Amino acid sequence: MRGVFGSGKSTLAKKLAFDQEAICSADDFFVGKDGTYRWDPMQLESAHAACRAKLLDQAMRGITPLVVDNTNLRQSDVDSYAAFGRGFGYEIALVELKPPSDPEALASYVDACYARCIHDVPRDKIERMAKKLLIG
Numbered sequence: 001m002r003g004v005f006g007s008g009k010s011t012l013a014k015k016l017a018f019d020q021e022a023i024c025s026a027d028d029f030f031v032g033k034d035g036t037y038r039w040d041p042m043q044l045e046s047a048h049a050a051c052r053a054k055l056l057d058q059a060m061r062g063i064t065p066l067v068v069d070n071t072n073l074r075q076s077d078v079d080s081y082a083a084f085g086r087g088f089g090y091e092i093a094l095v096e097l098k099p100p101s102d103p104e105a106l107a108s109y110v111d112a113c114y115a116r117c118i119h120d121v122p123r124d125k126i127e128r129m130a131k132k133l134l135i136g
Contacts, residue, residue: 001013001067001068001069001070001072001095001096001097002071002072002073002078002094002095002096002097002133003071003096003097003098003133004071004073004097004099004113004126004129004130004133005071005113005117005119005121005126005129006112006113006114006115006116006117006118006121006126007097007099007113008097008116009069009070009071009097010023010025010027010069012095012097013025013067013069016065016067016095017065017066017067018065021058021063022058022063022064022065022066022067023067023069024051024052024054024055024058024066024067024068024069025051025068025069025070026044026047026048026050026051026070027047027069028047028050028051028054029043029046029047029050029051030043030047037118039118039119039120048070051068051070052084055068055081055084056084059084059085059088059090060088064090065090066085066090068081071129073129073132073133075136078094082094096133098133098134099130099131099133099134101134106127106130106131106134109130110123110126110127110130111123113126113130114126
């Protein structure tokens with residue numbers, strides 16, 4: 001998966017995967033035992049390490065399909081997950097929730113993503129991320 005905060009990655013991941021165990025997401029790290037989501041940007045590196053550990057465990061168990069539900073804005077992030085999957089014999093499909101290129105439609109898209117975002121990410125950062133996705 002690839003897309004900005006609030007773009008619908010997690011919702012779509014749940015539709016693509018047969019069960020929740022097939023979804024590997026850094027967001028899972030921030031969900032407490034009580035089910036409450038507590039975002040902490042200072043723990044992002046640990047969250048991604050936990051995501052990669054779950055991905056490895058699921059791949060070693062032969063779970064299919066596997067869905068990586070992260071923003072993956074950098075091509076290097078996409079490439080590393082794709083190389084990992086290929087190493088385990090998975091076929092790779094990149095599902096990209098790309099923003100519209102029309103400036104007016106982009107503004108509406110960013111507004112909608114901001115409204116859905118659970119990470120307390122400022123609107124201007126979501127807009128910068130969306131523009132980054134447009135230019136590749």
